[in-house]
Amino acid sequence: MINLSPRNPDIWLxxxxxxxxxxxxxxxxxxxxxxxxxxxxxxxxxxxxxxKPDFAVWGNVVPNLTWSNIAREILMDAGIDPTVPAYSTVMACSTSMMGVFEAAGVIDGTARNLALVGGVDSLSRIQLGLGTSLSDWVRRFQNARSLGQKLSHAFDLKLHDVRLYIPAVSNRTTGMSMGEHTEITAKEWKISREDQDQIALESHRNAIAAWDRGFFDDLVIPFGELHRDTIPRKDTSLEKLARLPPSFDRTSGNGTLTAGNSSPLSDGASSIWVASDAGLARLPSATPRVKLIDWEIASVDFRIEGLLMAPPYAIPRLLQRNSLNYEDIHLWEIHEAFAAQVLAHIKALQSPEFIRGKVHITGDFGAFPRDRMNPNGGSVALGHPFGATGARILSQAVKQLSTMPSGQRAIVSICADGGQGTVALLQAASST
Structure with a gap:
């Protein structure tokens, strides 16, 4: 974990x-x-x-061969002052939250006091690549100096070398998708289909209600002819969700993850500000803001542990370090990669055996307050462009928490492929 040292300024989001x-x-x-x-x-x-900001951090999970530092390319295309430094970061679904933590570590309150952070993914525009053997052949063919050399290399090409690399939403080590991994987690933690569908229904209902009352009006900008998220469904119901077939375990008869209780593959970009007191003064006074108090990064061996089960390790560590329990957190924003993963997190957080035996923390954090979770919808309903999710969830939490009494707190939690997870502790406070 990266700590905010006492020498660093207060950090605002x-x-x-x-x-x-x-x-x-x-x-x-x-x-x-x-x-x-x-x-x-x-x-x-x-x-x-x-x-202009003092620097920028931007993340993108699905790679493209035509750029290496997408943060810099975006600033150039946007016409931003070219003297603004920009770098890219990646940590699967935690990408733009990790960018926030990195920016917080860079800000010193003097020369660097305001960072623009964000992330993006366009899963509709995934670039295919050549297999390694075919790439090697193309490079040798291009380097051939004579026609004879080129013909010689042309005959060296074997049919089995002609392969395309097609990116997949799966873990490289296991070859399994996040959904397949989460099916295992759902079975291990005895997460029912009915409970998953209930989480999904609440996500859609909360998202629709938030849109209808204008919560997202200053968080979402029009893009082309699109003015609001297209994924939340006003007409969904437990009955409709129950009719959907399993998406990842279609053969055992025990699959519970469906298209309805899983986050959909999505396109989108999002952003957030990270600032010291001096940086905050450069933003419009009406911009919602809260303090970033602390954060935690966890990693587990996903070959023997659930792929998306790192946050239940991070949250108790973060709370213990700040002498807090679950009841002291007034807003919980938990990324809904899958409804089953959310429910497994809650079960783990409420399990004394898990907290003592796995996290190695003694003490009772109390009952988890489900009624404080994702009040404006989560990723199942809103969507999940991998690189954009961190900034989306954090901005949503910042706006909600900023309307609450000073001193109240939020936990924002994101699980990520690779057995990793990031968790932030935020606090409502008055800026002066």
């Missing part, structure tokens, strides 16, 4: 904006990751009273 989120190959399907990000960056920088 101020809500950013995002594009609407849409399912893969939907209304955002024609835009790549840079095109999705540019309007978000332009909007954010256009708000600044000081003209």
């Amino acid at each position: 101020a809500a950013g904006v995002r594009t609407p989120f849409a399912k893969v190959d939907g209304p955002l399907g024609g835009f790549d990751a840079i095109a999705l990000s540019v309007p978000v960056v332009k909007h954010m920088v256009g708000l600044l009273q000081g003209g």
Whole structure:
């Protein structure tokens, strides 16, 4: 974990904006990751009273061969002052939350006091690559100096070398998808299909209600003809969710994860501000802001542990370090990669055997307050563009927490492929 040392200034998070989120190959399907990000960056920088951020951090999970530092490319295409440094980061679903932690560690309150952080993924515009053997052959063919050498290399090409690399939403080590891993977790933790569908229903209902009352109006900017997320369903019900077939375990008869209780593959970009007191003064006064108090990063051996089960390790460590229990947290934002993963996290957090035996913490954190979780919808309903999810969840939490009494707290938790997870502790506070 990276700690905020006493020498560092107070760190603030101020809500950013995002594009609407849409399912893969939907209304955002024609835009790549840079095109999705540019309007978000332009909007954010256009708000600044000081003209430009001190630096930028941007994340993108699904790679593209035409760029290596997407953060810099986005700033260039957005017409931002080219003297603003920008670097890219990646940590699967935790990408833009990790960018926030990195920015917080860089800010010193003097020369660097305001960072623009965000992330993006366009799962509709995934670039295919050549297999390694075919790539080697192409490179040797290009380097051949004579026609004879080129012909010789042409005859060296074997049919089994002609392969494309097609990125997959699966873990490299195990070859299994996150959904397949989570089916195992659901069985291990005895998570029922009915409970998963209930989480999904609540996510959709909360998202629709939040849109209808205007919660997202200043968090989401129009993109083309799209003005709001396309994924939340007003007409969903437990009956409709129950009719959906299993998506990842279709043969055992015991599969419980479906398209309805899993987050959909999505396109979108999102952003957030990270600032010291001096940086915060450069933002419009109406921008929702809260303090970033602490954070924790956890990692587990996903070959023997659930792929998405790192947060239940991180949360108790973070709470113990700050002498808090579950009841002391007034808002919980837990990333819904799958409803089953959320329920497994809650079961683990409420299990004394897990806390003592796995996390190695003694003490009772109390009952987990389900009624304080994801009040404005989660990833199952809103969507999950991998690189954008961290900034989306944090901005959503910042806005909600900023309306609550000073001193109240939020936990924001994200699980990530690779057996990792990130958790942030936020606190409502008055800025002066």
